[in-house]
Amino acid sequence: MRRDTTMNLQQSTTSLIRSLPVKPLTLGLITASVITLITLGVSATRSYAADAAKPAATKPALTVSLTQPQSSMLTIKLAANGSVAAWQEASVGAEANGLRVAELHANVGDHVKRGQLLASFASESVQADVALARAAVAEAQANAAEASANADRARAVQGSGAISAQQVNQYLTQEQTGKARVASAKAQLDAQLLRLKNTQLLAPDSGIISARTATAGSVVGAGTEMFKLIRQGRLEWRGEVTSAELGRITPGTTVLVTAPSGTQTKGKVRMLAPTVDAASRNGLVYVDLQSAEKSIAASFKPGMYARGEFELGSSGALTVPQAAVVVRDGFSYVARVGADSRVNQVKVQTGRVVGDQIEIQSGVKTEDKLVASGGGFLSDGDLVKVVGAAQSSASAKNPVAALANPNSAAIK
Secondary structure, three states, X not given: OHHHHHHHHHHHHHHHHHHOOOOHHHHHHHHHHHHHHHHHHHHHHHHHHHHHHOOOOOOOOEEEOEEOOEEEEEEEEEEEXXXXXXXXXXXXXXXXXXXXEEEXXXXXXXXXXXXXXXXXXXXXXXXXXXXXXXXHHHHHHHHHHHHHHHHHHHHHOOOOOOOOHHHHHHXXXXXXXXXXXXXXXXXXXXXXXXXXXXXXXXXXXXXXXXXXXXXXXXXXXXXXXXXXXXXXXXXXXXXXXXXXXXXXXOOOOEEEEEOOOOOEEEEEEEEEOOOOOOOOOEEEEEEEEOOOOHHHHHHOOOOOEEEEEEEEEEEEEEEEEHHHOEEEOOEEEEEEEOOOOEEEEEEEEEEEEEOOEEEEEEOOOOOOOEEOOOHHHOOOOOEEEEOOHHHHHHHHHOHHHHHHOOOEOOOO
């Protein structure tokens, strides 16, 4: 049909040209030009029709690598919050009454050992009292010796009638009184020696000085607190858990405690509180912290709030890389790739997180093929191009180039 139309057009054009009053040479040139234009128009029409007849090629939305859920064993953890406190805190105070503080030998933060000198008091008055007590002992001993000699002589003549029985009893009584006075004088001397010993305040145990209220030159009374000591430098974490979770924890359970600075240390459950708070319905779990290292000990301070995770065992789980999970509108999704290389967004329920792996509790199976990374750029029905691990690793090494190219994604 197109050929007939072209031939009719050519014939009409030839007839029109012949009817015009022009020369033969000019006529030939015009005829040739018209035929050439007609031929080019027909060719263009055929090319456009051929292009329109071809199906449109679909371009992949993203170049991705795939991953599959893996079965693995994950630890069961129970998270809780609580405060760090001293295992035991000793109050160190003065035992001598009315003495002036002469010198302080320890400050807050010092590590001290049992028996180390913390403070010393002025001892002049106490030494004078000790001297008086020694003199009283010597006097009592002399009187007791005289009474004992008189009692011996009375016993010697007791049966001869030289002295009366009443006098004999008096001498014997004076002997007993003299001995008692010696014992009393010695007791007073011991008391003064104890006061002299108490003029030096010693650490009752090894540990760390956490507070100091004493000042040099002050006169303190007996029992006045001067220092606070964290015994043995031991700290504990007191985690708060609900009454329902309290039964899942046993003494000896391992706990990973994280300080506000991010420093982590391990500990073990020492004991559980025998009661539950009536207001909050929470119970305390006492955990001994293993803070032997200086860097760890510096990160945990009494009164600090910390987070802990109790390790309650392990269980099987399906895990995928965290990069494969996309969070949208508060829900978690994964991009599942079908046999036709098209994406299907699947809502999943996530669970525990261990390293770069996250547990999938529902929504996928082990045989599913998921987009390992870049699922946030995809929608349902998108066509993707799957590449091997080598190409995905190269993209991961150059994340800037991957972001610059919207058709590729950096895959872990």
